[in-house]
Amino acid sequence: xxxxxxxxxxxxxAIARLLEEHAINRQAELVELLRTAGFPATQSSVSRDLRDxxxxxxxxxxxxxxxxxxxxxxxxxxxxxFVREIRPAGPNLLxxxxxxxxxxxxxxxxxxxxxxxxxxxxxxxxxxxxxxxSTKSFGE
Numbered sequence: 001x002x003x004x005x006x007x008x009x010x011x012x013x014a015i016a017r018l019l020e021e022h023a024i025n026r027q028a029e030l031v032e033l034l035r036t037a038g039f040p041a042t043q044s045s046v047s048r049d050l051r052d053x054x055x056x057x058x059x060x061x062x063x064x065x066x067x068x069x070x071x072x073x074x075x076x077x078x079x080x081x082f083v084r085e086i087r088p089a090g091p092n093l094l095x096x097x098x099x100x101x102x103x104x105x106x107x108x109x110x111x112x113x114x115x116x117x118x119x120x121x122x123x124x125x126x127x128x129x130x131x132x133x134s135t136k137s138f139g140e
Contacts, residue, residue: 011039012049016064023061030062056082056105065108072113079109 014037015030024030027046034041054065065078082102089095098106103123110121 007040008049011041011045012053014039015046015049015053015055019055019062019064025057025061051104054105054108057101059101063105065105065112075109075113079106082106 011034014034018024018030018033018037022029022033024033027043027050030046030050031041031043034046050062055062056065057063065075079102082098083096083106084099085095085097087095087097096103096106107121107123110118
């Protein structure tokens with residue numbers, strides 16, 4: 001009987017292969033493909049796997065970051081298209097706004113570059129629907 005870690009690693013390799021072979025837009029699709037391939041999977045396990053693999057959900061489906069064979073400049077070039085704005089938030093903090101679904105990929109890339117000036121990154125999703133009232137009070 002394989003250990004949980006071995007099973008998880010095999011499932012993650014299968015996820016990487018499936019993402020290369022298929023355009024997968026929903027985690028439920030990935031769960032079904034994994035189960036068909038003989039891997040026990042739930043939405044929560046797939047969600048954790050995708051997060052740990054550094055996957056990003058883009059307009060044409062989930063995508064994994066490029067292999068580490070590319071240099072820092074190439075890695076930054078790949079994610080630069082996802083960055084919409086960079087602004088300071090105090091003397092030692094930057095806020096990087098990205099296109100929808102790309103914040104995790106940008107954060108993982110910055111973490112992997114290993115610059116000593118970057119002690120860590122975090123990503124969060126903020127959703128805000130502008131209304132005439134909110135824009136009036138926000139814009140004034």
